[in-house]
Every structure is written in C-alpha cells, then in structure tokens.
Amino acid sequence: MSSGKEISYPNDVKYAASHEWVKVDGDTAIVGISDYAQDALGDIVFVELPTVGMELKAGDAFGVVESVKAASDVYMPIGGAIAATNDALKDAPETVNSDAFGAGWLLKVFPYNAADLDKLMDAATYKSKIESGEIH
Amino acid sequence: MSIVANKPEPLLYEMSNPGTIGYSLPACDVPITQLPNHLMRDDLRLPEVSETDVVRHFTRLSQKNYCVDLGIYPLGSCTMKYNPKINEEAIRLMGMSSVHPMQTAETAQGAMQLMYDLQNYLGEISGMPAVTLQPAAGAQGELVGILIIRAYHLSRGDIARNEVLIPDSAHGTNPATSAMAGYKVVEVKSDARGNMDLDDLRAKVSNKTAGIMFTNPNTLGLFEEHVREVNQIIHDAGGLVYGDGANLNAIIGIARPGDLGFDVMHSNLHKTFSIPHGGGGPGSGPVMARADLAQFLPSPIVGKNGDEYVFENPAHSIGRIKSFWGNFLALVRAYTYIRSYGKEHLKEIAEVAVLNANYLLALIRDVYDPQIPERECKHEFVLNGTRFKKEYGVTTLDVAKRIIDYGFYPPTIYFPLIVPECLMIEPTETQSKASLDEFADALLKIAQEARDNPKLLRDAPHDTPVTRLDDVKAAREPVLRYEHA
Numbered sequence: 217m218s219s220g221k222e223i224s225y226p227n228d229v230k231y232a233a234s235h236e237w238v239k240v241d242g243d244t245a246i247v248g249i250s251d252y253a254q255d256a257l258g259d260i261v262f263v264e265l266p267t268v269g270m271e272l273k274a275g276d277a278f279g280v281v282e283s284v285k286a287a288s289d290v291y292m293p294i295g296g297a298i299a300a301t302n303d304a305l306k307d308a309p310e311t312v313n314s315d316a317f318g319a320g321w322l323l324k325v326f327p328y329n330a331a332d333l334d335k336l337m338d339a340a341t342y343k344s345k346i347e348s349g350e351i352h
Numbered sequence: 353m354s355i356v357a358n359k360p361e362p363l364l365y366e367m368s369n370p371g372t373i374g375y376s377l378p379a380c381d382v383p384i385t386q387l388p389n390h391l392m393r394d395d396l397r398l399p400e401v402s403e404t405d406v407v408r409h410f411t412r413l414s415q416k417n418y419c420v421d422l423g424i425y426p427l428g429s430c431t432m433k434y435n436p437k438i439n440e441e442a443i444r445l446m447g448m449s450s451v452h453p454m455q456t457a458e459t460a461q462g463a464m465q466l467m468y469d470l471q472n473y474l475g476e477i478s479g480m481p482a483v484t485l486q487p488a489a490g491a492q493g494e495l496v497g498i499l500i501i502r503a504y505h506l507s508r509g510d511i512a513r514n515e516v517l518i519p520d521s522a523h524g525t526n527p528a529t530s531a532m533a534g535y536k537v538v539e540v541k542s543d544a545r546g547n548m549d550l551d552d553l554r555a556k557v558s559n560k561t562a563g564i565m566f567t568n569p570n571t572l573g574l575f576e577e578h579v580r581e582v583n584q585i586i587h588d589a590g591g592l593v594y595g596d597g598a599n600l601n602a603i604i605g606i607a608r609p610g611d612l613g614f615d616v617m618h619s620n621l622h623k624t625f626s627i628p629h630g631g632g633g634p635g636s637g638p639v640m641a642r643a644d645l646a647q648f649l650p651s652p653i654v655g656k657n658g659d660e661y662v663f664e665n666p667a668h669s670i671g672r673i674k675s676f677w678g679n680f681l682a683l684v685r686a687y688t689y690i691r692s693y694g695k696e697h698l699k700e701i702a703e704v705a706v707l708n709a710n711y712l713l714a715l716i717r718d719v720y721d722p723q724i725p726e727r728e729c730k731h732e733f734v735l736n737g738t739r740f741k742k743e744y745g746v747t748t749l750d751v752a753k754r755i756i757d758y759g760f761y762p763p764t765i766y767f768p769l770i771v772p773e774c775l776m777i778e779p780t781e782t783q784s785k786a787s788l789d790e791f792a793d794a795l796l797k798i799a800q801e802a803r804d805n806p807k808l809l810r811d812a813p814h815d816t817p818v819t820r821l822d823d824v825k826a827a828r829e830p831v832l833r834y835e836h837a
C-alpha cells in the first residue's frame with residue numbers, strides 16, 4: 217500500500233533506468249531497488265536472489281521481486297560477481313519497502329566492473345526523468 | 353441476489369456432525385481384506401454430513417458466484433463475453449458428445465469434416481492457410497508457434513538465432529513461452545502513443561533475432577500504427593513474426609494478421625470464439641501459419657483425400673503436442689459460433705466490441721484518466737490511476753474493490769505493467785447500452801466517493817460475505833493446508 221510518503225532519492229547512490237541503485241563501499245558495490253520502485257510495486261511479499269559466486273553482466277536479470285501486484289525481474293546495474301545476497305529478505309521481504317536504501321539491500325558485488333558506473337544516473341537526473349515520465 | 357448470498361458459507365468440515373451419514377451402501381459381497389497398517393491413516397477426518405447438507409452447501413456457493421450470465425464482467429485482456437447457449441446444444445448432439453477418440457477415421461468422418469472446415473475458417477479469418485487445432489489452450493498455442501519458428505530456422509541451417517523480441521506491453525505468457533523454447537528474451541519499449549518504439553526495435557533486432565512475439569491490438573487496447581513497418585524490420589533481419597492472437601476479437605473480419613505480415617499466430621477460442629473460460633471447460637488455442645510453414649505443424653492435421661477426411665502428419669512436424677485430437681468439444685463450440693454468425697456478420701463482433709469500449713470510455717473519460725488520451729481504443733482501454741492515488745490517497749485496488757459493492761465484477765488491475773495504477777476495462781460486444789450505462793454510472797459515483805469519502809473505498813468491499821482480505825499477509829504467510837480447529 218502506498219504510504220503517501222515523499223519518495224526519497226538519496227545522493228550517495230547511482231541509479232539505473234530499470235530502478236536499481238548501486239552504492240560503492242570500498243571494493244564492493246551494494247545493489248538494491250529504489251524507493252520509487254518499492255512504492256510502485258507495493259507490498260513486497262517475496263524476493264528471489266541469485267547464487268553467490270555467479271558472474272553477471274550489467275543489464276542481466278539477477279532475480280525477481282514479487283509484490284501483491286506483480287512479479288518483476290531486477291537487473292544488474294553493474295557487472296561483476298555476486299559476493300553476498302541479503303538472506304534476511306527471505307523472512308522479511310517487507311524490509312525492501314521500509315528501508316529500500318539500507319537494510320533492504322539485495323546484493324553485494326565483488327569484484328565489480330567500475331566502468332559500468334559511468335552509465336548510471338545521479339539522483340537529480342533519475343528524479344527528473346521519473347517526474348517527466350521519461351522512465352516509469 | 354439470493355437472501356443467503358451475503359452470509360459467509362462455512363466449510364463442509366465446519367458443518368460436520370459426528371455420526372451423520374450421507375450414503376447407504378449394500379452389504380459387501382466380496383471377502384473383506386484389511387489394508388496393511390502402513391497405508392492406514394486416522395488424520396483425514398472427512399466431514400460427516402448428509403446429502404441435503406452437501407447439496408445446499410454447493411447450491412449456496414453457486415449463488416455467491418458471479419458470472420457473465422449475471423452481469424457485465426469487464427476484465428480487460430480476458431474477453432469475458434457471453435457464451436451462447438446454442439454452442440452447448442451443438443456439443444450435446446449425439447455425434448459430438450459420443451464420438452470416441454479411439455474410433456477409426458472412417459467411422460468419425462463427420463467430426464473430421466467439422467475439424468477440416470474449422471481449420472479452413474480459421475485459415476481464412478487469419479489470412480494464414482496452415483492450421484492446427486491441437487493446442488490445448490492459448491499458452492500451448494504460443495509454444496507451438498515458437499517451436500514452429502525454431503524448426504523453420506533450424507531447417508535452413510540457421511542455428512545462431514537465440515533471441516526473441518517482446519514488447520514491454522506483452523502478456524507474461526510471451527516471455528515465458530520464449531524462455532521455454534530455449535530463447536533469450538529481449539524487451540522492446542513502447543512509445544508515447546502506445547506503439548512499439550521503432551528506434552528501440554531497430555537497436556535490438558539483429559542476426560540473432562529468431563522472431564518477435566507481437567500482440568495487435570496490444571494490451572493498451574491500441575492498434576499498432578506501424579504494424580507493417582515492425583514486421584518488415586523483423587523480416588529484413590531474417591526473423592519471423594509471431595502474432596499473439598489474444599485480441600483477434602477486436603479485428604476479426606476487418607483485418608487479417610496474415611495480410612499485415614504476421615507469419616504464425618494462435619487464437620484463444622475462449623476469447624474470440626466464445627467457448628467457456630478455463631473453469632468452464634478445457635481450452636483450445638489453434639495455431640495458424642503461412643503456407644510454407646505447414647510442414648512444421650504438430651501432427652495430426654485433418655486433410656482431405658477425394659471425398660474422404662484423413663489425419664495427416666506434416667513432413668517436418670514438430671511432433672505431437674496433445675493426446676488424440678485436441679479438445680474436440682471446444683472446437684465444436686467455435687465452429688458453431690462461426691456458423692451462427694456467418695461469413696457476412698463475423699465482423700460485427702469486432703465492430704460492436706470496439707464501439708462498446710469507446711462508448712464506455714467516452715462516458716467516464718472526463719473523470720478517469722485514459723493512459724493514451726489522444727487515441728481511440730479498440731476492444732478495451734486502460735486508465736491510469738496515478739492522480740487518484742496522489743490527490744485522494746485511493747489506489748486502483750481500492751476502486752476495484754468498491755466496484756464489487758455496486759454489484760459488478762471488477763476490471764483487471766495492475767496490468768499491463770507499463771501503466772502505473774492501471775485499471776483495464778474490456779466490456780466485450782455482448783453488453784447492451786443499458787448495461788454499459790449502468791456500469792459507467794457506478795464508476796462515476798465511485799470517483800465522486802473517492803473525492804468525498806476515500807475511506808469508503810479503502811475499506812471496500814462492504815456488502816460481501818467477507819470484506820477486504822489481507823492479501824499481503826496471505827502472500828507473506830501462506831497457509832497451504834486446511835487444519836482442523
């Protein structure tokens with residue numbers, strides 16, 4: 217259910233047009249879905265994540281986020297090897313709704329392809345593209 | 353509505369009264385043998401009820417059921433049209449209901465003639481002469497179609513094609529079908545007029561493209577304005593065009609997919625040709641293909657040898673996909689439907705379906721927001737509920753739930769996925785003007801309620817045996833097995 221809260225667009229992550237975010241943390245990149253995405257999906261009831269060790273390219277589907285409305289593929293915003301997945305989401309998928317940029321993270325990628333970061337958007341660009349309807 | 357309709361109906365288990373017996377068996381006339389202990393269980397606790405308990409239970413349940421024989425059933429993308437009763441008379445004719453699948457072809461000539469004629473009718477309607485009636489439903493028809501495309505490429509030694517293009521407005525079965533046939537799915541974006549984005553299509557088509565799966569009219573209820581161009585782009589790249597015939601009901605008798613450049617398609621007989629939907633009986637999803645693809649069709653096909661109808665196996669068939677001869681009684685219903693309209697009148701199905709959808713849209717468009725307001729719709733239309741959510745805090749789910757209180761089945765919601773807060777309405781050609789007016793009136797009243805009293809919508813439905821269900825809890829903590837209290 218939409219909380220009617222303001223959608224947040226933190227500045228310390230980069231965004232893909234398919235609504236995933238990446239945060240660089242030393243050698244590792246952390247990946248999740250944006251606040252806009254969780255709000256549009258509604259109550260998330262199931263998250264399917266890849267096996268640790270898989271290597272994926274930017275744009276590859278890495279899992280599924282399922283809400284009461286729809287099951288949506290989620291895509292790698294950057295290429296790299298899956299170093300960890302957020303196992304806590306198995307029992308508490310709603311964490312993605314309540315804390316999309318924090319405890320609701322999906323993946324840790326190490327090593328990751330740093331060149332892919334340049335193709336992602338900063339918060340202002342992502343926000344303006346959503347507000348103009350260019351991406352939805 | 354029945355006087356009992358609004359009371360919750362208990363489960364048979366809850367009605368169980370120990371010692372009540374609903375049967376009477378004659379004395380056992382064979383030696384009694386005890387089952388081995390490891391096969392015995394004592395945890396089943398079957399309900400103990402009388403015959404009248406059971407009959408009344410299921411009769412009450414049936415009275416709570418909503419069906420198209422009761423009122424408008426505007427599920428977008430589902431085409432809940434009336435199922436003519438003459439179809440049911442036809443399938444009850446002795447030769448239809450009693451023909452046995454193991455009969456020899458010589459003794460089933462009448463049934464085979466019906467199949468042969470239906471193949472020809474569907475070939476004529478689609479503009480694709482090679483037809484199989486075997487697929488058990490639309491989804492299986494899709495798989496058959498994509499396997500035919502795969503067989504076509506492989507037969508030419510063209511083995512490197514491993515991608516299928518699919519627009520982002522597609523039904524979910526399209527990517528599932530492609531993946532099942534071993535292809536990688538490449539998504540093509542829609543543009544601002546609800547067409548396929550041709551630049552994105554050109555960027556994604558390549559010598560790896562086996563084909564495209566393309567629904568026209570699409571799930572936004574819009575006719576693809578560049579249909580010939582899309583198909584040309586795919587053909588120029590060496591791919592084939594698969595037509596998802598889900599929305600054939602919007603163009604039947606007016607445009608033929610074969611003439612528009614489609615190579616293979618399926619038609620869901622429940623959507624365009626009035627057989628009952630899933631719960632009402634087995635489905636059927638015939639596949640039509642252009643003439644040179646006939647060699648790949650699944651076997652058998654009904655052919656004609658002089659005056660005799662015969663089962664034929666195409667030379668390079670993808671094989672059998674269904675036991676026996678398809679879902680025969682579904683074919684009889686579709687045949688009856690086509691014959692009862694007649695060649696001259698089939699196009700009225702599409703004309704009235706499109707008229708009804710545009711009439712309904714015209715009645716509500718000042719209050720609800722069409723996704724693509726500048727275009728007329730085909731047989732269905734989609735509304736965008738973003739403004740309701742922002743201004744009134746009312747979601748499309750809330751609107752849909754409130755529709756139940758007005759005595760109607762709610763439309764499809766949250767599909768297609770590219771439309772936020774989507775409400776998707778398909779009235780079908782079998783609604784009268786009065787029925788459309790009544791439904792539009794309810795939608796307008798609900799919009800007024802959304803402004804004046806949004807809580808009424810958020811808590812809806814109010815007048816049903818059970819009110820708003822907690823679907824989030826049900827999905828997060830599913831209880832998959834009934835446990836006795």
